[in-house]
């Protein structure tokens with residue numbers, strides 16, 4: 001039976017044969033986890049592909065963020081944005097740090113750097129901006145402000161796998177950049193993540209390595225309160241296989257995105273993400289912001305109409321992290337009005353390498369049928 005339902009994403013996988021070939025020798029070595037040969041090989045390939053100085057693999061993107069903050073030994077306030085996945089804010093709070101929420105830019109939805117400096121206090125220790133949807137932050141301005149006040153910059157780069165900015169790997173910017181290789185991302189190792197960092201951060205690499213393995217320094221020495229965030233060999237093998245095909249996958253995503261743009265660009269009441277100068281995009285997401293006054297239908301009405309037709313768009317990112325139930329009443333939501341505006345109006349549309357262009361046509365036709373002013 002043909003299933004016409006379309007989900008918002010579909011995980012990339014190598015052929016079964018390719019994966020089996022990659023994991024075969026594990027039946028000889030019995031080496032399943034704890035930084036084995038697959039881990040080593042995957043890590044080396046990623047340093048090259050991502051064009052970064054150093055990389056450490058993690059069990060997921062969240063632990064990459066959480067352990068980066070811990071390894072930097074930070075205290076006080078971290079400036080971030082609420083227009084992100086739960087992970088960014090949780091990584092800060094779970095480290096005993098205080099998130100301070102900066103509003104977002106109304107065009108590319110990354111941190112609004114014009115509002116950043118006024119949020120800095122004598123307790124600020126770091127900035128954690130998000131390259132949201134693969135849109136690159138204002139790196140130069142964040143760098144300038146961070147240097148002026150002596151702050152660390154940790155990028156949540158979960159959405160930017162494979163991107164470059166001004167010809168350099170996106171993970172090479174900031175003090176630290178963290179990627180996610182979750183199944184739903186452009187590139188996956190089933191679950192997985194990585195921390196990228198430069199050579200200037202003395203001891204950081206070793207600290208991080210220990211923190212992902214319980215803080216164990218040697219057979220009889222445990223000198224940090226670490227976690228368990230090691231990537232296992234099966235995940236590393238999946239990453240090695242998927243890395244062989246990622247360029248092709250990104251190219252296919254580009255075709256899907258261009259098809260979406262051909263239908264939705266220039267429609268009153270529909271705002272699309274910008275095409276950024278100096279950025280090689282990975283086409284990670286296709287967010288659309290609906291202005292109900294000009295479009296004639298609300299985001300929720302479009303969402304429901306798509307759902308009735310078996311199409312799973314996502315309200316991503318809604319709700320904002322600063323309005324989560326677990327933080328009830330803690331943060332002043334009026335500090336981030338643009339984030340609130342976008343969060344109430346945005347939908348990310350289905351996007352994956354093998355999404356048929358005819359399906360994109362169908363999705364867009366349904367969306368445009370919601371436009372009451374055409």
Ligand SMILES: *Cc1c(COP(=O)(O)O)cnc(C)c1O
Nearest residue numbers: 060061062085087158180181182
């Ligand atoms: C996916 C994601 C994470 C967390 O990554 P996991 O690998 O799922 O733990 C962090 N930040 C953002 C913006 C994400 O989209």
